[in-house]
Amino acid sequence: MSDKSGKSDKNDRSDQGDRSDEYARSAPDSPLAALKDRRIILTVTGGIAAYKAAELSRLLVKSGALVRVVMTEASQKFVTPLTFSSLTGGPVATDLWENHSSSENSSQLNNITHVAWSQWAEAIATAPATADFLAKLAHGLADDLASATALAFNGPRLVAPAMNTQMYLNQATVDNLELLRRRGYRIASGSEGLLACGTVGKGRMASVWVIAMELARLLSSGPLKGKKVVVTGGATREPWDDIRFLSNRSSGLMGLALAQAAWLMGADVTYISGPAAAEPPETLEGLRVMKIGTTQDLYETVEDNLEGAWALVMNAAPADFRPKDLVRGKISKSGQQVPSLVLARTVDILSSLKPKKGNTIFVGFAAEEDSLIERAKEKLKRKNLDYIAANQAGGSGSAFGSESISLNLLSAKGSMQTIGPTSKFQASWLLWERVLASEQ
Ligand code: CTP
Secondary structure, X not given: OEOOOOOEOOOOOOOOXXXXXXXXXXXXXXXXXXXXXXXXXXXXXXXOOHHHHHHXXXXXXXXXXXXXXXXXXXXXXXXXXXXXXXXXXXXXXXXXXXXXXXXXXXXOOOOOHHXXXXXXXXXXXXXXEOHHHHHHXXXXXXXXXXXXXXXXXXXXXXXXXXXXXXHHHOHHHHHHHHHHHHOOOEEXXXXXXXXXOOOEEOOOEOOHHHHHHHHHHHHOOOOOOOOEEEEEEOEOOEEOOOOOEEOOOOOOHHHXXXXXXXXXXXXXXEEEEOOOOOOXXXXXXXXXXXXXXXXXXXXXXXXXXXXXXXXXXXOOEOOOEEEOOOOOOOOOOOOOOOOOOOEEEOOOHHHHOHHHOOOOEEEEEEEEOOOHHHHHHHHHXXXXXXXXXXXXXXXXXXXXXOOEEEEEEEEOOOXXXXXXXXXXXXXHHHHHHHHHHHHO
């Protein structure tokens, strides 16, 4: 295969016809690794955000995706086919009448680009999607390669609108987007902000990370689709005075990984996080992040969000003790003896939620320094859990602050499965898969 730059198609190595099931794939070791070997058409239409599509194409390729780019005529006023062929190492097609179909496809009868490419692709992302192109998609026009390819494709589709605020708010655009949403298009919307035209408002393209994450979710077989899950992560902070608090070293990395893995697997996720080093880079539709402070806050927020949840995964490391009395202002060291700190017990969240458990699957975590399995089994029982993920605390294998983790997943039915050592993201994915498999 050749492209306009004359480069060979390094990126275009996979051409299997059928869309393989995700279960046949190994669990990704990071969120965007879910894109590995997935065949994606990136359609670039004519807006200034086309320069960001270059960055997006790079991110997709770096994540292991196989990317082909379709450019409208207008988009080439902003960026060139050479930009994309250089960044992706893959083919770039621009012309409905030119044959861009791959050499691998030449054995097939069909070597018309828009048909051959739409058969090759597992997903099409249009970024940026102009108001004009959205109108074309909504009304089934097919007068150029980009729109004809879109019309010939019936798999997962995503559009990332980018335009001036008034164009975005125009009822015609609003209606077109609504129509596309109803037809199953995923709309990746950007946050409000400064646009190239100088306006501040809606119409900015979603970030390349959000678009890549949305694509990864679209391409997932969605084993958790339709399920609501609640995940907690990070530490809590128990105030002593208005400045000082008691807390612990939980980084929140595992909680975030659990929340992102569930979201990528199609779940509707509520992620309740204490102050944590690991913050979600941006908001994703369907992944609600709620910030809490104390163990009591965490308890109340989990309780408020538990209804209808298929599973609660309590990965947070709530403080077990709090200063008994909260001192207002700042305790000063001058003019007094060293103050004594009297502690009180905090609420045990999982134990207190027992009466509200209903059909919700409760998954706890146990970080133990010694007698790992024995202590985890005792907590599984005491807290009335369905599963507990036991992991080592302290020593060189400690998961605290680390990027990787090793888990022993124990179930109330008596099974034990090991996960890892691996990245916290892959461990999370495997944990969801195992819980799902045990519950089916
Ligand atoms: N947990 C909870 N409420 C608390 C403390 C912990 O719901 N106040 C949850 C944790 O989120 C975790 C599980 O209980 O899922 C086990 O936490 P862990 O700290 O290991 O257990 P503790 O009950 O605190 O027991 P110990 O301090 O004796 O280890």
